[in-house]
Amino acid sequence: MAKKRFYITTPIYYPSGNAHIGHAYCTTMCDIFARNKRMRGYECYFLTGTDEHGVKIEKKAQEAGVTPQEYVDGISEQFKKLWKTMEISNDDFIRTTEERHWTIIQKVFSHMIKNDDVYLGKYEGWYCTPCESFWTDTQVGENHLCPDCGRPVQKETEECYFFKTQKYIDVVNDWYKLPESVYPISRKNEMINTFIKPGLSDLCVTRTSFKWGVPLLENPKHVSYVWVDALFNYLTALGYGTSHDELYKKYWESEDSEIIHVIGADITRFHTIYWPEFLASMNLRLPDRVFVHGLIMMKDGKMSKSKGNVVSPYPLVEKYGVDAVRYYLAREIIFGEDGTFTPEQFIDRINNDLVNNLGNLLSRTVAMVIKYFDGVVPGFKKGINPKDNELEKLAEETIKKNEEDIDDLHITEAYIEVMNMLDVANKYIEENAPWNLAKDETKKENLESVMSHLIYTLFVGAKLLEPILVNKSQEIYRQIGLTSEKANYKNIHDINICNGNKVTKGESLFPRLNVAEEVKYVASLMKNN
C-alpha cells in the first residue's frame, strides 16, 4: 500500500569547500521528488544541511586562520544561498553545530553506553581525513591509499569507544532482505561482499586526538566520531528526543510515512551498515529506502581543486537560468549511475531538449492557434485524425509511467518519457500538416482536433515537468491560457481543460544557444575554479 507521507533527505554536506555541481545534483534530484509528491497532494518533508564537525573541518579552519565555528558559519551560508538560487524547496536546513542537534548526540552516546553497545579501547589503524573514515591494513594495501577516494591515509593511535557492530548485524541482514531497502541492488551486494562477509570490525565512534566535535557527557575528552554525529541529523532535525517531537512522530515513527535517504555512492557503507545498526541500538525504525546515486565525474576523473575542474553551479544558473540547470542535472545523468559533465553535453542537452523539443512545440502550437483560431483553443474532439487516439493514449501512459518512476526514484527515466511524448507531439504536427488542413474548409474539424490535442499535450508535459522547470512551466500555462488554479495536478487527466482558452504569444521559452561560443564559456568556468 502506498504510504501517505514522505520524508526525503540529502546527505548533509561538508562545509569544507564551497558547493559544487555534485552537491547541487543530489539536492536537485531530491527537490524534484519532493515537489512531485507535494504537487500530487502528498505531504513530503524534505531535509538537507551541513555536517560541520570533525578533523577535516578543524584543519581547514586552521589553514584559513579562523575558528572552526567561524569557518563553518561562512560556508554553510553559501550552501543555503545556493539552494535558494536553485529554488530548492527544503523544509529545513540542519547544521550539526546547532544546539538542537548536538545535545541529542550526547543523549545518543549516553544511551549507547548504558545499553552496553560501546566499550572503551584503543584504535590503531589508518584514517582518511577527507573521507573521515577508518581503514584496516588490508583495506589500504601496500601503498596506504584510501579505498574510497584513493588519497593517502594516516596512521592513527588513540583511545576511543568502539561500537559493537556484531551485536546488530542480523538487523542489517534482515533489512537487506527487503527489496527496496538499498537501491541499486549492486550497491547492497557490494556491502555484503566487501564488508559484511569478511567480518565487520567494531567501529571506532569517538575521537580523542582533536577537539572539534560533540564531547561525551560521560567522558568529555572524547568527541563523537563525525559520522555518528552526522547520521543522526536525520532524526534531530525532526525534534527526536525532545518535547517538541511532532515531526519525528509524523515522519519517522508513523507507519504512514515512507523514509527515503538519497546519498552518493561514496557514503553507502555508513548509510547501509552503520546507520541501521545505530538505529537498532536506539530501538528505532529503519529507513524504507536508501537510494544510492552515482557520482558526476569530469573528463579527467574526479572533480578536485588541484585539477582545477570543479564546476560551480552559480555561473551556470546565472547564464542559462535555474530551470535549464535543473533540467540538465535531472536528464543527463541517469539517477543511480555515474555520469560525466562536459560543456558539450550541457549545451546540447539544453538546445536539443528544451529549445528544439519543448520550446519549439510551444511556440509553433501557440502561433497556429492564433493564426487559425484567433487565439482561442478549439473544443477537444476525440478520434478525428488517424493519430489522435495514439497521442491521447501516449499522454495517459506518460502520466502513469511518470508517477511510477518518480515513486521509485527513477527520476531520469520519468523525464525521458515526458520528453518522448513531446517529441511525438512535434512529429504529430508534421504528420497532420495543419497548414494544409487550414486551406481546406472541409478539414476544419481535423484542424480543431490537431490544435486541441497539441494544447492538452503541452499542459500534460508542462505539469509533469513542473518539479524541474519551476519557472518555465508557469510561462507555458500562461501562454496556453491556463490559470494557476486550473493548471492543477488534479486536472491532468482532463482533456477538456484547455477548451476555449485564450492563448498568448510569448518570448521563446529557452533561447537557442550558439554551441561553439557557449561550450567555450562553460569550459572557461571549469578552468577558473
Ligand code: MSP
Ligand atoms: N558529510 C558527509 C555526509 C554525511 S550524511 C549523514 C559527506 N559529505 S560530502 O559533502 O562529501 O558529500 C555528500 C554528498 O554530496 C555525496 O554523497 C553525494 O551525494 C554528493 N556529491 C559530492 N560530490 C559529488 C559528485 N562529484 N557527484 C555527485 N554527487 C556528489 O560525505
